[in-house]
Amino acid sequence: MARALRPSFEIGSVRVRAGRAQSLALPITRLVTGADVDLPIRVVHGREEGPTVWVDAAIHGDEAVGVEVVRQVLAALDPKTLRGTLIAVPIVNVLGFMNGSRYLPDRRDLNRSFPGAPRGSLAGRIAHLFMTQVVDQCEVGIDLHTGSDRRTNLPQIRADLEDARTRELAAAFAAPVMLHAKVRDGSLRHAAREHGATVLLYEAGEAWRMDAWAVEAGVLGVRRVLAALGMTEPVAEDPPAASEVSWRSGWVRARGTGMLHLEAGLGQRVEEGQRLGGLFDSFGKRVRLVHANRAGVVIGRTEAPLVTSGDAVVHIAEVEA
Template sequence: MSGAAATPARRRRLRPSFAIGTVKVRAGSRREVSLPISRLVTGAEVSLPVHVLHGREEGPTLWLDAAIHGDEVVGIEVIRRVMAVLDARSIRGTVLAVPIVNVLGVMSGDRYLPDRRDLNRSFPGSARGSLAGRIAHLMMQEVIGPSDVGIDLHTGADRRTNLPQIRCDLEDPRTRELAEAFGAPVAYHAKLRDGSLRHAARERGARVLLYEGGEAWRFDEWAIVAAVEGVLRVLVHLDMVDADQVDVTPPERPSELCWRSGWVRARRTGIVHMDVALGQEVTEGQKLGELFNSFGKRLAIVKADRPGLVIGRAEAPLVNRGDALVHIGEIERPVGTQE
């Protein structure tokens, strides 16, 4: 066979370019795209930053997003580290990564948008709606719509910290499979909320994992590492990358499955001293901490109202009556036993 005749058989057929906004990203390449959102009063344009890695070979389309709430910065660093190890020339499929969704919230140091709307209650949004609605609509059209799987990165709210955990629909076999592949310490069955990114994406047919880990406005290294490793495991599970390409290892143990949870709340106003750490197993009635007044007199003992794992806790020492203190997740196995 002549060399000329053999060339077509050896030639690899490239995938079509990936269209996003007004840009087309060629197969086997990486592109940073800015999708226009709005203009400030000064006339400066505000844009949604999107990394696009479009592989040469066919595969799923997966999106990553972070900072839907402007104070949740852990996910920004997670995406930076994940994108640093991926190569568009070797991945199969396409990765879309949005490190900052709530651009204005991050710029102003606020969890919410300037109009005080919660972006994660504004999906699927509208092209002619509020600022939150327009950002949500842009995400749905350009990022979520073309995708098969998404990982939505979050942290605890203001002055709260969360144990690394995946929140998802554990009753859906495909989603549960992805959660198990991620390998967070806890996989929590969370109901869909109207207006959330996860709800709108599920309506479009995508499977979504919502990651929670760490505290607002902090780069908690343990939460960052857990998320980076989890994202890479999902990419390996989807056969988008090979395990040896990203140096990923299986989790030390399977995720604990959590179907119900509840917050233990302060019964008095005072200064709280916590005795439990994230990930600690507790039994019903166990002491979690104590409440004191400003003179140092003990006002109350904080006790667990159920057995389970501490999956979240308040970090602020000053609390008012009714404030959430410790989030306990009820796990599938009996507390104190090993699988």
């Protein structure tokens, strides 16, 4: 007797049959030219039962790394062997992405606009659409980001490590560092958690760059999480190193103004008081040194050549022994 197929997966006005993958577009708004702006989505609906998971990128429109991560993850998935369902949203902030802007045209930060409202601002409407059509159908989500404002980040997972399930999935991702991070009001992570979802936030690379090392770590991490959830077979690789665990981090700030020459690289272990670089005037005279304000691992740094007193220059995460 033939085994009954899973029910079709409904999203928007589309029904995706089990064992199929299908792309669709959910209407967002219309431009003054009359062209429609849609939210691009691809659903991979496996033949066998399993979790429903979403992965998204480019909530901030200048963050390109996650878009490539989603592309590569989708390329390796077969709906005929997938257990469960994956909803992939490669570009959430479509208008910002088209302009290379972190924000929406009205200067709102989409990641401060969740859960949104159907008759709110443009940001609120996009957030509401994403929550009702994607998040509310899922139990786990992976939100992909990069550094902002000419900063670059070491591959890292930011999540609520006090929650056992979240920490388990963060460990499965196996980024170099997993950082306990409080949720911010209005963020996707906060709104999704309020709706009962477990959310991992991946940070890696620099805005508007296609950093290959950040893409590779993201692709492997997402695949490991899908395997840990039983949706796919384990990734064929040597066992990754366990993530460093951090419960606290902070930025070193410039104590002067000048051209910045950093000596500290991403992933480097530093001691409190260690020299990280220096500030120089336009004639090459050193005006100030930069020192670590704590011991830990460098998980972020500015790429700006000129800094002003008070600017954040190096992000250090204190890690467990």
